[in-house]
Amino acid sequence: MGMDHEEEERRMASLLAARRALRAGVDKSRALSHALAREGSRLEEIQMRLPVMEAAVRPIRAPRKALAAAGPNIDRAVGPAAAVLKVFDAVHGLEPSLLVRAGVSEDLPGYLAVLAQLEEALHFLSDNCGVASQWLADIVAYLGERKLADPRFVSDLAEALEHLKNSSADLDGGLLTAALDMLEAEFRRLLAEHSSPLAMKEPGDSNPASVAPSRIPVAVVHKLSLILDRLAANGRLDHCSTAYADARGDTVSASLRALGLDYLKDSTEDAQALSPSVELFGRHLVFAVHHLLEAERKLCVAVFERRPEAASLCFAEIAARAGILDFLKFGRAVADARKDPIKLLRLLDVFDSLNKLRPDFNRLFGGKACVEIQSRTRELVKRVVDGAVEIFExxxxxxxxxxxxxxxxxxxxxxxxxxVAKYCNQLLGEQYRSVLTQVITIHRSWRKEVFDDNMLVDAVLNIVKTLEVNFDTWSKAYEDVTLSYLFMMNIHWHFFKHLKGTKLGELLGDAWLREHEQYKDYYSAVFLRESWGTLAPLLSREGLILFSKGRATARDLVKQRFKSFNTNFDELYQKQSTWVISDRDLQQKTCHLVVQAIVPVYRSFMQNYGPLVEQDVSASKYVKYSAEDLDKMLNTLFLLKSGKPRRAGSFQIRHSNDKITSEMTGLYRSASTLK
Structure with missing residues (x-):
């Protein structure tokens, strides 16, 4: 009995030792459960199951040796879990600093430092939590395989550990997500605070020079860059790009709208009506590229400093939202307008604006992100070049x-x-000559042909000389030959006066100009001789001296000559009162010559022979005009009546099928409207 009693005591002692070892392991597991429970709802579930596990292991009936061997294994599994729990405690300690919104705006570097600690802790947990969970799972499997604990307890604990391993991505309980949301909100706030549209200096002022571009302070750019780095590192680069493009794109767009860009959507097909808009187009496009998009490009590069591809994508979106494509659409509208000579000048204006900005376009929009802008620009340039050359030819x-x-x-x-005179002078003037040469050179290069400035000059001079050939044909169309003389006097003087001292006149040469002046003098003399020059001989004194002693006979001759003069004068005056001399100086000079050819002779005749008929009862029938009356009447001849319709012919354009299909109505407008 004594032996049995001692044996029983030894067995009880071994059982108690095993129980203490298991109790120690359970205590450590309970500590792990409590720590994990603080970090989330999933861990709370595990914590709730620990008492069940504790109760389940109490009635352990395993052999003492097996229980003794389990103790060290449990200790090794609990060690890594304890280290993980310490990190969980550290993560929990970061919550107050990361969830205070003021910390982001007031001390961004400090906030980012705390966020870096959170990221480091989560990185550690990501690397080690699974290992610790696996170690615990191994010991649970060990207990289950050796039947050292209640099977239900082992099953529940294994399920809880498996759930813990699968939930490692949310080990911080959403703390990182909340912190990133706050950073993103701060990113948007900084952009909104420093992305106000540019203000015009004066209401309605459309001069870009009056606008001062806004700048985001360097300190703010640095903050934006720091925030973007952290957000991008956590997979939120797209969020940042969208927010940035929204803020800056809207800002640039609003700034441009303040200049008044409604004309970019003008749907008219009249090139003349588009002329003022084309001038605005050039100035506003230069301003948009040099002062707005250039600054936005630099800002993108600074904010997306270590992400050049993202910077290019973001800038492309900003440029699109700002309306750069609207400028290209307007250029396309000009290219699609009805063809007339004015359209050629407007196309050259558009080409010149685009060509001056070509290096800027290549630099700003040269990447893959701006492929649509590149494509639209190339298409526009081709249409402008083709359209301009077609009209010129x-x-x-x-x-x-x-x-x-x-x-x-x-x-x-x-x-x-x-x-044509003014138009050709414009084509060879400083504003358009080099542009037109470049346009035609580009067009010819596409056909493997050569073109240079001399060829342009020859082509324009040929147009002028072809126009000269029309003069004789037109003059022969008049039934009244005297009117044809007046016409030729007008047209030759116009060429001389309006081309002398111009670039076109210089190229045509002094001899060419003098020839037109001489033609003017010739036709002026012929006109006077064949019309008003025929009146003076009607007041001849011939025959009146012979009858000086026959008063009645002399009176009859004087009456006859007054009557003949009046009849011919009235006929000439009535007919030529509908004629015009387009140039005011030439009109006055011609009227002066007419007066000098008639009035002195008439005045002399009146003084010498007027008394013969003035006492006659029918004197007014013969002495119809005084010398002063003639002077006034003749000085008002050939004046261009206001509002009087002018015949100019219909200047039409041929299309590729050689059929004349549309009038080039721009020709009918006054040349003074050309710009």
Whole structure:
């Protein structure tokens, strides 16, 4: 009995030792459970199951040796878990600093430092929590395989550990997500606070020079860059890019709208009506590129400092939202306008604006992100070049077509002449000559042909000389030969006066200009001789001296000559009162010559022979005009009546099928409207 009693005591002692070892392991597991419970709802579930596990292991009936061997294994599994719990405690300690919104705006570097600690802790947990969970799972499996604990307890504990391993991505309980949300909100706040549209200096002022571009302070740019780095490192680069493009794109767009860009959506097909808008287009496009988009590009590079590809994508979105494509659409509208000579000038304006900005376009929009802008720009340039060359090559044909059109019925200068003279002078002037040469050179290069400035000069001079050929044809169309003289006097003087001292006149040469001046003098002399020059001989004194002693006979001759003069004067005056001399100086000079050819002779005749008929009861029938009356009447001849319609011929354009399909109505407008 004594032996049995001692044996029983030894067995009880071993059982108690095993129980103490298991109790120690359970205590450590309970500590782990409590620590994990603080970090989330999933861990709370595990904590709730620990008492069940504790109760389940109490009635352990395993052999003492097996229980003794389990103790060290449990200790090794609990050690890593305890280290993980310490990190969980550290993560929990970061919550107050990361969830205070003021910390982001007031001390961004400090906030980012705390966030870095959280990221480091989560990185540690990500690397080690699974290992610790696996160690615990191994010991649970060990207990289950050796039947050292209640199977239900082992099963529940294994399930809880498996759940813990699968939930490692949310080990911080959403703390990192909350902190990143606050950073993103601060990113948007800083952009909104420093992204106000530019203000015009004066209401309604559309001059870009009056606008001072805003700048985001360097300190703010640095903050934005720091925030973007952290957000991008946590997979939120797209969020940042969208927010940035929204804020800056809207800012640039609003700044441009303040300049008044409604004209960019003008749908008219009239190139003349588009002329003021084309001038604004050039100035505003330069301003948009140099002062707005250039600054935005630099800002993108600074904010997305270590992410150049993201910077390019973001800038492309900003440029699109700012309306750069609207500028290109307007250029396309000009290219699609009805063809007329004015359209050529507007196309050259558009090309010049784009060409001056070509290096800037290549630099700003050269990346893959701006492929649509590149494509639209290339397409626009091609349409502008093709359209300009097509109109230019048609000009000579259009001048030739006018040869068969009737000249102005009043003998004035056809608007075609005024238009072509001024138009060709513009093409060879400082503003358009080099641009047109470049456009045609580009177009010819596409066809593997050569073109240079000399060829342009020759082509323009050929248009002018072709127009000269029309003069004789037009003059022969008049039934009244005297009117044809007036017409030729008008047209040659117009060429001389309006081309002398111009670039076109210089290229045509002094001899060419003097020739037109001489033609003017010639036709002026012929006109006077064949019309007003025929009146003075009607007041001849011939025969009146022979009858000086026969008063009645002399009176009859004087009456006859007054009557003949009046009849011819009235006929000439009535007919020529509808004729015009387009140039005011030439009109006054011609009227002066007419007066000098008639009035002195008439005054002398009146003084010498007027008394013979003035005492006659029918004197007013013969002495119809005084010398002063004639002077006044003749000085008002050939004046261009206001509002009087002018014949200019229909300047038409041929399309590729050689059929004349549309009038080039721009020709009918006054040449003074050209810009």
């Amino acid at each position: 048609e000009l000579l044909v259009q001048v030739e077509l006018q040869r068969d059109m009737p000249p102005p019925v009043d003998g004035g200068v056809p608007r075609l002449v005024s238009f």
